[in-house]
Amino acid sequence: MGFFGDEGISGKFAHNREDFQRMLNECYAGKITRIVTKSVSRFARNQVECMKLARDLKNRGITILFETQGIDTKDEGSFVILSVLASMAEEEIRTLSRNVIFGFLKRYKAGQVNWTGRMLGYEVVKGQFQIVPDEALVVKEIFDLFLKGKSYYQICQILMSRGVQAFQGKGRWTRGWIEFILANEKYCGDVILQKTYAPDIMLPRRKNEGKRPKYEVQNNHIGIVSKATFDAAQAEIARRNKEKLTLKEKNSKFCSLYPFSGKLICTCNGKYRRHAQTFMKNGVKQTERVWVCTTHQGNKTLCDVKPIKESTLEKAFVSTLNNLISNKEMLSEMLGAKIEEVLAGKSVDPRLLAEQLVEAQEELIAISKTTRTDQSQAQAELLIQKIQSLQCEIELAQVNIATQDLTLVRLAEMKKLIKRPLAFFNDDVFTTLINKVLITAEDTKPAKLHFIFYCGIETIEEV
């Protein structure tokens, strides 16, 4: 046992303090197994360093007790509070009064501290990120495919063709999930605190775009991808967004020119281009509009899906829609099932969860005011876990509701638009109802058009 005084010495940079360094050396030599320090601010005033040291020492079997805050790294749960306090340290340590924990909890109550729970590749156990190996491989693959130039859609297709389930949303991969994963700094081991904030506990969280301080805790946990890979992905996201913008400007006229523009996808993932085909009929030169897969156009051995006439596409849409309209029973069954599905997912009311959250937070504050005992500490940790999972559930519920509302709006639109059968192809009806048309063909069999409606219904037409 040795005494290492750090009283009155600035803790700003741990490596400047001789005593501190001497203590660390003894830790590394295995002479110390327990450190008792006054407070987090005394231990290190730099958040990154504090977390790193505390974690590193814990891994070596050395635990730290921060007396003032009553935080003990013996408990894994303490890292949750520690990371928050450490993140506050840099900007707020000077103004902090004695009861730091109380201050933290007040911030927590105000909804300023955000914690993400379960995510693909990681499980948060007692505030610690733990890698889920199978899922981590999927995350790695997504970064890899993206950096190899695959589109969001192609990545979804690749994963789904192998039967890899998305983490949420009924296992179906969507562009949104891929974007979420690629932009999530947690995958390289960093955590940004206060990425979102709630102006009020009952209001949805907002993206923090400078309204509140953001704290980046680097190397908070083990990353699934390297920092270099993550940074490369961010650069690539920015590049693609920019490209999309300029393309949109350039082709804004073109994009809205044809109803099928941007909506046709080939089974090979290729995009479709409108093309004029000339042929001779009874000695007369005739022109016909066709849509052709760009892969097929470039190299027929890569994709053997033949060009499809525009008139065929139009007829197929009219046929599929009229089929739905004439078969009212089937349609209302399909729509009914969709609505039911949407409503079933709405079982969790985020306001109820928010009430539970406030209760748990108040309980935690009450406990922090009482004398610390093993029992109260255990209770506090349980509450912190509960708070974390509730915040996670609230966020999820809000995302779900937003998605469900949109689906319900589209279902209503659908009902309105399809009262009477179509006599001929109508641009507006097609554009409003159809999200994508997937075109598939198998060897000698005729092509199949899969109409994917915005409201979630899918129909197939053989042509």
Ligand SMILES: [Zn+2]
């Ligand atoms: Zn193709």
